[in-house]
Amino acid sequence: xxxxxxxxxxxxxxxxxxxxxxxxxxxxxxxxxxxxxxxxxxxxxxxxxxxxxxxxxxxxxxxxxxxxxxxxxxxxxxxxxxxxxxxxxxxxxxxxxxxxxxxxxxxxxxxxxxxxxxxxxxxxxxxxxxxxxxxxxxxxxxxxxxxxxxxxxxxxxxxxxxxxxxxxxxxxxxxxxxx
Numbered sequence: 001x002x003x004x005x006x007x008x009x010x011x012x013x014x015x016x017x018x019x020x021x022x023x024x025x026x027x028x029x030x031x032x033x034x035x036x037x038x039x040x041x042x043x044x045x046x047x048x049x050x051x052x053x054x055x056x057x058x059x060x061x062x063x064x065x066x067x068x069x070x071x072x073x074x075x076x077x078x079x080x081x082x083x084x085x086x087x088x089x090x091x092x093x094x095x096x097x098x099x100x101x102x103x104x105x106x107x108x109x110x111x112x113x114x115x116x117x118x119x120x121x122x123x124x125x126x127x128x129x130x131x132x133x134x135x136x137x138x139x140x141x142x143x144x145x146x147x148x149x150x151x152x153x154x155x156x157x158x159x160x161x162x163x164x165x166x167x168x169x170x171x172x173x174x175x176x177x178x179x
Contacts, residue, residue: 004021004024007060010052010056013059016032019037026058026063026066028064028066031089032082043079045078045079046072049137051079053139053140057069070139072137073137132152135148135149154168
């Protein structure tokens with residue numbers, strides 16, 4: 001792979017030809033065309049997240065698998081020229097396809113762990129930040145919004161009982177012993 005231009009912020013992204021050196025294999029490098037770049041490069045989604053911010057990680061981290069992060073749920077519509085191509089390429093799911101959700105626990109099977117396997121599990125995490133309505137996604141969320149999200153999730157998790165109950169640990173300032 002040839003040497004890449006170094007970018008320090010999304011605002012520096014300008015010339016399409018300089019975004020990805022030859023050999024970059026990420027989904028964004030594969031699916032982002034000059035035409036798509038020119039159409040979206042100066043636009044923002046409904047949450048105010050610029051297209052360039054969504055692309056920055058993939059330009060900065062050329063070994064990324066996907067390399068683009070939606071700024072809000074609206075990004076998928078506003079920038080569908082790119083997101084539809086990436087989703088179709090990666091998941092085989094086109095814009096005309098319909099996702100079927102089944103949020104019922106009946107029908108789920110869970111393999112019992114042996115005592116030895118169970119003893120290896122120290123903790124787990126639940127990733128929820130991308131699923132809360134009215135908040136931008138990762139690239140567009142502010143520190144204040146992250147704290148609001150954390151408070152809402154902690155309050156919800158505090159209602160868990162039985163084998164779902166647990167203790168919440170903030171990553172910021174966590175005791176190394178608890179890590």
